[in-house]
Amino acid sequence: MTELRWNPTLLEWVSTASLRQGRPQMPQDWCPFCPGSGRVPEHYDVHIYPNDFPAFTVPPPLPAIEGDDFYKVRPSRGKCDVVLYSSDHHASLPQLPVGHLVKLVRLWRSRFRELKALPGIKYVLIFENKGAVIGVTMPHPHGQIYSFPFIPPRLERELVAARAHRRRHRRCLFCDILKKERRDGRRIIAENAVFTAFIPFYARWPYEVHIFSRRHLGTLEDFRPAEERGLAEILKWVTLKYDNLYQMSFPYMMLLHQAPASGRYPFFHFHIEFYPPHRSKEKLKYLASVETGSGAFLNDSLAEEKAAELRAVRPVRR
Ligand SMILES: [Zn+2]
Numbered sequence: 528m529t530e531l532r533w534n535p536t537l538l539e540w541v542s543t544a545s546l547r548q549g550r551p552q553m554p555q556d557w558c559p560f561c562p563g564s565g566r567v568p569e570h571y572d573v574h575i576y577p578n579d580f581p582a583f584t585v586p587p588p589l590p591a592i593e594g595d596d597f598y599k600v601r602p603s604r605g606k607c608d609v610v611l612y613s614s615d616h617h618a619s620l621p622q623l624p625v626g627h628l629v630k631l632v633r634l635w636r637s638r639f640r641e642l643k644a645l646p647g648i649k650y651v652l653i654f655e656n657k658g659a660v661i662g663v664t665m666p667h668p669h670g671q672i673y674s675f676p677f678i679p680p681r682l683e684r685e686l687v688a689a690r691a692h693r694r695r696h697r698r699c700l701f702c703d704i705l706k707k708e709r710r711d712g713r714r715i716i717a718e719n720a721v722f723t724a725f726i727p728f729y730a731r732w733p734y735e736v737h738i739f740s741r742r743h744l745g746t747l748e749d750f751r752p753a754e755e756r757g758l759a760e761i762l763k764w765v766t767l768k769y770d771n772l773y774q775m776s777f778p779y780m781m782l783l784h785q786a787p788a789s790g791r792y793p794f795f796h797f798h799i800e801f802y803p804p805h806r807s808k809e810k811l812k813y814l815a816s817v818e819t820g821s822g823a824f825l826n827d828s829l830a831e832e833k834a835a836e837l838r839a840v841r842p843v844r845r
């Protein structure tokens with residue numbers, strides 16, 4: 528059973544998915560994502576795998592409960608994909624060569640194009656949860672794609688802010704942030720000809736890195752070949768820096784923020800956001816009462832200091 532339930536106090540949808548309770552724990556001796564499992568091709572570089580426990584499906588199942596005008600209920604139409612980064616069970620994003628990561632970026636692009644064309648899809652969210660502390664049950668390197676029948680609330684807030692900025696200043700909010708960060712420089716951690724990685728002035732997590740395209744791009748569809756390669760390269764640099772920071776495979780949540788799947792959003796600007804839960808090698812930042820219950824974040828570090836740490840770490844394999 529899965530459905531969308533409307534929260535009238537926050538004006539947002541909650542997706543229920545009681546089916547997901549049956550999700551497996553970490554498999555002991557068998558991995559469905561490894562060649563030979565019978566579930567994936569015998570040879571692949573990168574591969575789209577349908578999520579076995581999707582929160583959204585086409586066609587959607589009948590909702591478990593009937594809604595009304597006040598407590599609205601909608602079917603959870605959508606798609607959930609698993610994106611396999613490599614056939615090597617023990618690889619991780621920073622360990623893959625740039626040429627291989629270009630294939631990942633191209634797969635994201637082609638899958639994004641397919642998913643946004645599906646009827647009823649409003650937002651295609653490409654993301655990765657990495658590490659057991661984030662609750663990842665499959666160690667095989669992978670990310671995911673959720674295709675939502677609505678625009679998720681955080682993206683909606685960014686769209687509202689970007690639209691207002693454009694209206695007031697006739698400029699892109701994200702282009703302005705990028706200009707300000709590059710002019711200041713204290714929070715930049717890596718840069719190539721087409722992308723800039725930095726800990727934003729307004730970071731909520733100690734090691735929260737954002738990657739902005741330098742050109743004003745709305746979605747992956749607007750990429751040129753140089754940008755495919757540039758994104759692959761800077762993704763590798765950022766994640767290598769993370770791993771080398773404490774000499775450990777660094778857990779993170781990574782999300783691609785793009786313009787919605789349908790409609791015109793010329794004021795939005797493609798970027799990637801990383802939220803690593805670590806605040807030191809041993810200590811994690813938890814989303815406790817204030818963050819969870821009030822939405823206000825307490826970041827007990829300075830973005831400028833954390834950026835200097837990450838900038839000093841070399842993006843090379845040990
Ligand atoms: Zn595997």
Ligand SMILES: [Zn+2]
Pocket residue numbers: 699700701702703742743744795796
């Ligand atoms: Zn822009």
Ligand SMILES: [Zn+2]
Pocket residue numbers: 685784798800
């Ligand atoms: Zn964003």
